[in-house]
């Protein structure tokens with residue numbers, strides 16, 4: 179048996195929760211390229227963005243100099259409903275792997291939406307309410323973001339319209355009902371409700387949908403509905419900013435117990451949970467105060483970092499959003515129906531893209547079967563049923579711990595467990611029946 183040299187849970191009190199988000203762009207020498215207007219290729223202005231997004235969020239999106247941005251009191255009070263989230267030591271997984279490494283994971287699945295997405299949903303809906311808006315529109319892939327927005331809209335009393343990627347809508351009826359219970363209106367995408375949806379359906383009548391396509395519909399619905407703005411659950415800078423609460427808590431808890439991480443790992447769809455987890459550690463490294471390894475894990479079926487190109491591209495299939503300079507597989511990329519719905523996005527957050535381009539962030543892919551093997555091992559040792567998305571990070575953490583065993587190194591591995599897999603039982607059932615394929 180391994181000696182328990184740290185607590186199982188590295189707990190923080192509510193008083194130790196961060197009072198400000200951390201904006202990693204402020205410490206970057208090479209800033210990410212600005213969002214661009216596709217018509218002019220000039221940086222988008224706050225005025226242009228304000229038709230789509232709330233004013234305060236536009237300010238956050240464009241801010242690349244302010245390192246700390248205060249978390250409003252009302253947002254902190256709602257964070258208290260489920261934060262601080264636990265930072266756990268995976269003792270039983272370590273034992274199983276016979277590794278001298280210490281494995282820690284930050285668990286963000288401890289709220290009904292089941293993932294980290296509530297951290298940004300609460301912030302974004304708060305700013306919409308503060309601006310006097312009546313409602314928000316959004317897209318959802320696997321359903322976690324839509325659920326998070328539905329919860330946040332229920333807290334603040336705003337209307338919530340969700341465009342849900344069609345294959346998820348069909349695979350996850352219970353997800354849809356959770357959203358409706360919180361008061362949201364849920365539409366499968368592509369739909370006939372919008373110009374963008376009708377255009378995509380005309381070209382691909384049998385499409386299973388994609389995040390990029392659902393984004394186009396949600397944006398269109400926002401700009402054509404009075405007092406309504408669009409909110410996005412990943413990819414944007416503002417989302418990374420809100421998600422920095424994950425990393426700030428992790429940093430505070432590790433400091434409290436005197437642990438310095440060697441490797442920090444997260445799964446990457448649009449980059450928000452990874453970006454949030456690594457932000458304050460990246461800040462230390464960029465300021466020359468510490469050195470870490472940062473690892474992004476993406477599905478082999480949707481390899482934006484590892485197979486994509488670093489260039490300006492549309493954030494959505496319908497090409498209604500501004501252009502972002504990022505690693506992208508192309509805005510018309512249609513990934514196969516891998517079960518990690520939250521990782522089926524063609525692009526990657528511009529800040530993480532720049533860090534990867536500069537060689538500060540590593541990236542690797544994981545294949546679907548390996549991901550579910552890792553998920554199962556994790557469930558059987560640590561007890562938590564992980565989301566397929568998060569299980570990409572588990573697979574990489576296991577690989578790193580195995581390397582540590584081979585090299586006889588007692589490194590500290592920290593990974594983000596971004597959510598639970600309770601709504602992914604169809605995928606688990608396929609895996610358990612031996613019917614899952616790699617799909618890349």
Ligand SMILES: *Cc1c(COP(=O)(O)O)cnc(C)c1O
Pocket residue numbers: 292293294295320322323411412413445446447448449450451452520521565567568596597598
């Ligand atoms: C949405 C989601 C992801 C992927 O999104 P990122 O923006 O890359 O974090 C990962 N894990 C879970 C559980 C999700 O819901």
